[in-house]
Amino acid sequence: MDLIERYIxxxxxxxxxxxxxxxxxxxRSLIMDALDERTQxxxxxxxxxxxxxxxxxxxxxxxxxxxxxxxxxxxxRFYSLYMLVIKIALAATAFGLCVAFAVEAIGNGVVPxxxxxxxxxxxxxMFSCVGVVTVTFALTERLNPNIQxxxxxxxxxxNPKDLPGIPDNHEKVKASEQTLALIFTVAxxxxxxxxxxxxxxxxxxxxxxxxxxxxxxxxxxxxxxxxLFGLSLVGTILLLAEGRYRGLTFALxxxxxxxxxxxxxxxxxxxxxVDVSLIDSPELKATLSKVLGxxxxxxxxxxxxxxxxxxxxxxxxxxxxxxxNVDIFQKHL
Amino acid sequence: MAEKDxxxxxxxLELRRxxxxxxxxxxxREKKYGYAxxxxxxxxxxxxxxxxxxxLLRRLEKQGxxxxxxxxxxxxxxxxxxxxxxxxxxxxxxxxxxxxxxETMERILA
Numbered sequence: 001m002d003l004i005e006r007y008i009x010x011x012x013x014x015x016x017x018x019x020x021x022x023x024x025x026x027x028r029s030l031i032m033d034a035l036d037e038r039t040q041x042x043x044x045x046x047x048x049x050x051x052x053x054x055x056x057x058x059x060x061x062x063x064x065x066x067x068x069x070x071x072x073x074x075x076x077r078f079y080s081l082y083m084l085v086i087k088i089a090l091a092a093t094a095f096g097l098c099v100a101f102a103v104e105a106i107g108n109g110v111v112p113x114x115x116x117x118x119x120x121x122x123x124x125x126m127f128s129c130v131g132v133v134t135v136t137f138a139l140t141e142r143l144n145p146n147i148q149x150x151x152x153x154x155x156x157x158x159n160p161k162d163l164p165g166i167p168d169n170h171e172k173v174k175a176s177e178q179t180l181a182l183i184f185t186v187a188x189x190x191x192x193x194x195x196x197x198x199x200x201x202x203x204x205x206x207x208x209x210x211x212x213x214x215x216x217x218x219x220x221x222x223x224x225x226x227x228l229f230g231l232s233l234v235g236t237i238l239l240l241a242e243g244r245y246r247g248l249t250f251a252l253x254x255x256x257x258x259x260x261x262x263x264x265x266x267x268x269x270x271x272x273x274v275d276v277s278l279i280d281s282p283e284l285k286a287t288l289s290k291v292l293g294x295x296x297x298x299x300x301x302x303x304x305x306x307x308x309x310x311x312x313x314x315x316x317x318x319x320x321x322x323x324x325n326v327d328i329f330q331k332h333l
Numbered sequence: 334m335a336e337k338d339x340x341x342x343x344x345x346l347e348l349r350r351x352x353x354x355x356x357x358x359x360x361x362r363e364k365k366y367g368y369a370x371x372x373x374x375x376x377x378x379x380x381x382x383x384x385x386x387x388x389l390l391r392r393l394e395k396q397g398x399x400x401x402x403x404x405x406x407x408x409x410x411x412x413x414x415x416x417x418x419x420x421x422x423x424x425x426x427x428x429x430x431x432x433x434x435x436e437t438m439e440r441i442l443a
């Protein structure tokens with residue numbers, strides 16, 4: 001008898017609370033029925049019980065049959081995209097932390113223990129990274145109607161005319177390029193948000209590390225930088241997932257580039273984001289302030305020009321791409 | 334050879350799986366509890382895995398094709414299943430399709 005209760009417990013443990021009691025009661029009654037049939041009124045031996053339970057099968061299998069949904073976190077629809085995002089996110093996280101580490105190592109030097117710390121950091125960061133991605137995808141899976149319904153609906157409403165055009169040269173996306181772009185975007189985001197003090201260099205005979213970014217000024221710009229970062233992230237992930245440019249991705253990337261250009265121009269007219277307050281010598285301070293001010297402006301001008309060029313280049317590609325022509329053609333159909 | 338046998342068994346299992354719902358609906362015009370249905374199907378030559386059948390009964394009930402009730406009148410409480418109104422209609426339609434399909438298969442395999 002003990003075996004029966006252990007079996008029912010093992011099945012019930014895997015079932016959601018709502019119907020668990022009821023299913024357990026039914027299983028118990030069914031097992032007793034099978035035992036009655038087997039022993040014809042005699043007291044069942046342990047062998048009888050084992051035989052009956054074996055007929056029912058492993059607890060995990062029968063429980064899986066009772067569960068209505070597929071019993072998985074991420075289903076086949078999203079699995080390949082999930083794996084892609086996981087790989088990219090892991091690579092970007094590790095890369096970002098290594099860059100941060102390298103920059104800090106140049107600043108303060110390293111002891112062997114630091115490598116151990118870095119390994120630990122990467123290890124933990126990867127866990128939370130996988131966690132965040134998994135939770136996001138699990139939610140996507142739950143919030144979308146189940147695959148069975150989708151299959152039936154799709155066969156009815158699916159129209160071969162909706163098939164995307166084959167990407168031409170203007171729409172093609174190189175996965176390697178986008179992955180690299182993604183890694184650098186994420187690394188830059190991590191650095192500017194969490195380690196802005198690392199932008200700087202050594203100075204003086206003592207080799208002191210001086211932070212050159214004015215953290216107070218940076219704070220004002222950070223929201224705009226992060227919005228652009230978000231745009232770029234969405235664009236890059238879409239490009240990676242779809243393997244091609246289309247109207248939306250072209251628009252996203254162009255808006256991102258124009259945004260970056262406007263921000264750079266805006267920053268040019270704003271205060272210089274260089275902080276030389278930590279420099280002791282007054283003459284050096286004056287010279288540095290002047291030189292770095294020009295460097296800062298130079299970088300911004302270059303960034304604005306590069307962003308503008310990128311926007312124009314993308315706009316040009318969009319105009320020339322056949323996908324756009326197909327879109328227009330379909331509208332006329 | 335053993336490998337071929339497993340392959341064959343898999344194919345047959347798949348073929349049978351499709352007829353499972355029809356078997357269950359067809360035998361539940363009168364109310365039965367789970368184990369009685371297993372016995373009944375066995376008598377008719379259908380040996381069904383219990384670990385598949387019992388969850389299937391629940392699923393069909395949730396889909397509205399079966400009704401069920403606990404009966405407390407016997408030696409132990411038993412959950413009885415019976416075709417619902419909708420289940421009847423589905424069964425009738427499925428039967429028609431089944432016979433048509435059987436005819437088609439007959440022609441194909443002739």
